[in-house]
Amino acid sequence: MDDPRTSVDAIHVNEQPTAVEAIERLDTREVQPVVVPPLTELLGHVTPAKDSAFAELPARVSSRIGLFLRTEALEAFLQMYDAAEKDGIILTALSATRPFSHQAFIWNRKWKHPQAMGMAPLARARDILKYSSMPGTSRHHWGTDVDIYSLEPSDFDAGEGAKVVAWLRSHAGTFGFVEVYTEDEHRTGYQPEAWHWSYIPLSGPFLQAINDANDKGTLPPLEGFEGAFVADSLHVIRDYVNGINAKLGE
Ligand SMILES: [Zn+2]
DSSP states (O other): OOOGGGSHHHHHHHHOOOHHHHHHHHHHSOOOOOOOOOHHHHTTOOOGGGOTTEEEOOGGGBSSSOOEEEHHHHHHHHHHHHHHHHTTOOOOEEEOOOOHHHHHHHHHHHHTOGGGTTSOHHHHHHHHTTTSOOTTOOGGGGTOEEEESOSOGGGGSSHHHHHHHHHHHHHGGGGTEEEOSOSOTTOOSSOOOTTEEEEHHHHHHHHHHHHHHHHHTOSOOOOSSTTGGGTTTTTIIIIIITOSOGGGGO
C-alpha cells in the first residue's frame, strides 16, 4: 500500500522528460517571476550565510556544513534528492554557492602552483580553466548550481557513480536541474563535468542577464585575481560561460 511509486512524485519521476521538456513544463507553471540579482552578485559578490535569498543545505544531503543555494533552487534540489533516495540513489551535494573570494582563492592557488610556474600566462589560465572557472565567471556564484557525488570524472564511468549520473540524466529535468558541461565535442570551454547540475529556471535568466550586459558593454570588468588581464584574450564569457549544454541555448 505504501509503495512510493504510487506517489505523485514517483509518477512524475517515471515520465522521464528531456531537459527541454522539463524547462517548458516549468515555464508554463504558475510561478513567481524570476528576479535577476544585480550583476555584481552574479559575479560572485554575495555572502550566502547573510543573505535571505539563500538557505543552507541540510546536513543529510551534503558532504559538509556551510553549503548554500538560493531558496528556490534548494527546494527543488531537496525534492530531487528525496525522489532519488526512493530509487536507492544518494545525490550527496559536495559544493554549491561559491562567492568570488572563494573562487579567487582556488584560482590564485592554481596560478601560483609550482607546476604552473614555467607556463606563459595564457597557457597557465587555459590549464586552470579545464576544470576551474575564472573568478567572476563561475556558475557557482549564482546560487543555482550544485556539484553532486564526486569531482573525479572516472568515478562516473562505472559502479555507483554511473548509477548516479544515469539517474540524473533521466530524472533531474523533472525538478528543473540540467547537466551543464556535457560530453559534446562541439562544446567550448570546460572539460565535461558529470557532477555539475544547474537549476535552470533561475540560471537561465541569470545567464541571459550576463550576456545582455556583456553585449551592451555594461558587465563589470573581471578583476581582483592573478592573471585577470588574460580574460579578454581568452573570451571567457563567450567560450566558457557560454560553453554549455547546447540544449540550454534552444
Ligand atoms: Zn560545479
